[in-house]
Amino acid sequence: MDASPLITRAVGWAAGVFQTVERTGGRVPDGPVLVVANHPNSLLDPLVVFRVAGRPTRPLAKAPLFEQGMVGPMLRGLGGLPVYRAQDDPALMHRNEETFRGAIDALLAGDAVQIYPEGKSHSDPSLAPMRTGAARIAIGAEAESGWTLGLKIVPVGLTYRDKDRFRGRVLAVIGEPFDISDLRTLHATDDVAAVRALTDRIARSLANLTLNVAEHRDADLIDTAERLYAREKGVSGWRERDPLADRLPRMRAFARGLTWLREHDAPRYERLARSVARYRRRTQLLGAADGDVPPRYTFGGTLRYLITHALLLPLLALPALAGAVFWYPMYVAPRLTLRIIRPEYEAVATYKLATAFIAVPLTMLVVITAGAAIDGARGALLAAVLVPACGFAALAWRDRWNRFSEDVLLFVRVLGRRDHQDRLARDRSVIAAEIDELIEMQVASTDRAVGRGAQIH
Numbered sequence: 001m002d003a004s005p006l007i008t009r010a011v012g013w014a015a016g017v018f019q020t021v022e023r024t025g026g027r028v029p030d031g032p033v034l035v036v037a038n039h040p041n042s043l044l045d046p047l048v049v050f051r052v053a054g055r056p057t058r059p060l061a062k063a064p065l066f067e068q069g070m071v072g073p074m075l076r077g078l079g080g081l082p083v084y085r086a087q088d089d090p091a092l093m094h095r096n097e098e099t100f101r102g103a104i105d106a107l108l109a110g111d112a113v114q115i116y117p118e119g120k121s122h123s124d125p126s127l128a129p130m131r132t133g134a135a136r137i138a139i140g141a142e143a144e145s146g147w148t149l150g151l152k153i154v155p156v157g158l159t160y161r162d163k164d165r166f167r168g169r170v171l172a173v174i175g176e177p178f179d180i181s182d183l184r185t186l187h188a189t190d191d192v193a194a195v196r197a198l199t200d201r202i203a204r205s206l207a208n209l210t211l212n213v214a215e216h217r218d219a220d221l222i223d224t225a226e227r228l229y230a231r232e233k234g235v236s237g238w239r240e241r242d243p244l245a246d247r248l249p250r251m252r253a254f255a256r257g258l259t260w261l262r263e264h265d266a267p268r269y270e271r272l273a274r275s276v277a278r279y280r281r282r283t284q285l286l287g288a289a290d291g292d293v294p295p296r297y298t299f300g301g302t303l304r305y306l307i308t309h310a311l312l313l314p315l316l317a318l319p320a321l322a323g324a325v326f327w328y329p330m331y332v333a334p335r336l337t338l339r340i341i342r343p344e345y346e347a348v349a350t351y352k353l354a355t356a357f358i359a360v361p362l363t364m365l366v367v368i369t370a371g372a373a374i375d376g377a378r379g380a381l382l383a384a385v386l387v388p389a390c391g392f393a394a395l396a397w398r399d400r401w402n403r404f405s406e407d408v409l410l411f412v413r414v415l416g417r418r419d420h421q422d423r424l425a426r427d428r429s430v431i432a433a434e435i436d437e438l439i440e441m442q443v444a445s446t447d448r449a450v451g452r453g454a455q456i457h
Contacts, residue, residue: 007077012051015044017395018166018353022245025174027054028154032107033177034138036202037156038127038210039116041163041170043350046078049114049156052172057112060103060133063092074357079106081113083133100137107141107151114156117202121346125219126212127203135198138180139187147184152177155202157209159248164348166334167399171244173209211251213259221273222254224280225435229254231292232432238294239407257435260442272434279427286420287409295425297411309404316397323394326367326387333359364388 015021028035035057039045046059059075063082066072081099084092103113115137118128134153142149155175162168180198187194213219226247230236236246262269283293324331334352343351364387371383414420 008050008056011047011074011078014353014356015047015051018349018356019044019048019160019163020167020169021048021051022169022171022243023052023174024171024245025176028057028112028174029152029177030055030110032110032141032149032151033057033112033154034107034134034141034151035112035114035154035156036117036134036206037114038158038206039118039121040123040158040160040346041349042121042347043075044163044170044353045116045121045158046114047353048158048170048172050078052156052174053112053114055112057114058103058106060099060113060115063089063095074354081106083119096133100133100140103137104141104144107137108145108149113137117199117206123346125214125216127206127210130199130203132195132199134202135195138198139183139191139194142180142184143187147181150179152179153202153205155205155209157206159210159244161244164345164352166352167395168349169244171248173245173248175205175209178205211248211255213255217273217277218255218258220280221276222251222258224283225258225276225431226250226254228276228279228292228428229432229435232428237291239291239410241290241403257438257442260445261438264445272431272438275427275431275434279424279431282420282424282427286413287406289406292428293410293414293421293424295421297414302411305407309400313397313400313404316393316400319390319393320397321394323387323390323392327363327391327394329363330356330359 035049035053037045037049041048043061043065046057046061049057049059056079058079058081060081060083061075063084066075066080066082081102082095083099084095103115106113115134117130117134119131119133120128122128138151138153142151154177157171157173157175159171159173160168161170163170178201183194183198186197211219211222213222227236230242230247230250231238236242258269258272261272286293334355337351337355338348341351364384367383367387368380371379371381373379375382
């Protein structure tokens, strides 16, 4: 059975409430499509794909999730297909043939199926080795159709910030669809080689849509270096929170540059890494979680900022307070779930969201019933309209307050301590100048390599 478009829209909408979802790239095309994505955040990943794909996509998910009280019904309602893994129950792995059969049948029927070729959800700083399941399903579907299916594979790169937290951020980069018709001849002579070739192609496509580094330390280094460099060069405002869609290409460029530096001059890489880490610690001590510490605060700019927020925050305060009261169970319920279940880090967001799918309708039922008891049908209608509206007002107020309070605390901490600002400004200038020099060195090195290649040919 196809995933219900209504359920798909509902869970995609829920993912958009839980996380701030950004997307780049085109929509998932019509017809048979295999969506392949990296897997950093358990069940939230397919919900984000539902949000951005523009059409229902049946997910493959590990079999134990289908047996869990909160998550299982959601997966079955979305047309999910269970994957049996050795680490879960080796005795059930033979049932993967049924799953693959179901995925191939869905593709032959013109559906879209989503699969996570890494085979596990993880928080590693780079992609895990790809399993061959996605390639086997894709080639199997084309082979059964006599290579007339026209199957498209769509890679989706998922990048999170604060992935386990409510109102974190996620960027979904939808890559260019590609077909596999060129593998027909290889499949006829060596199916294993065809599967391997397609698996490698999927791995390359996902690597091109995500940030991949050797260590978590490198990810922190790149995050800080990109942020300070963009502001030093005037690309971003000092206290702007850049969209992940803007930051990811820059961070990928920094990752390539730092990899080159480590390979060509390891001692210099270590010195730069220490300088950036020191800068990161200083900004964190001041409370600059996002953006950076301005070298100066102008009176006019600070006054405009304060007046704007001083007007907007009180306007939202009353409905936000009502929303906070009505939706307080939504604040408590996920915390209780986590205390009881104690899931792995990659599954924290999944259980928070699954709890919400139960708590939201129960909360609405209670307030609508209370409204009906107070004022009949009119009271029920008012409750059904006003309670969600107040909830969204509370979310808007919370997001704006978090940003405002961070900016004000940072301002207070550096007020009268210009030495902090001056030190950070000097460090930032030195680090940015070194990055400029390294960019020139890398470009020169590349030009020399190209020149040598041209002479050889």
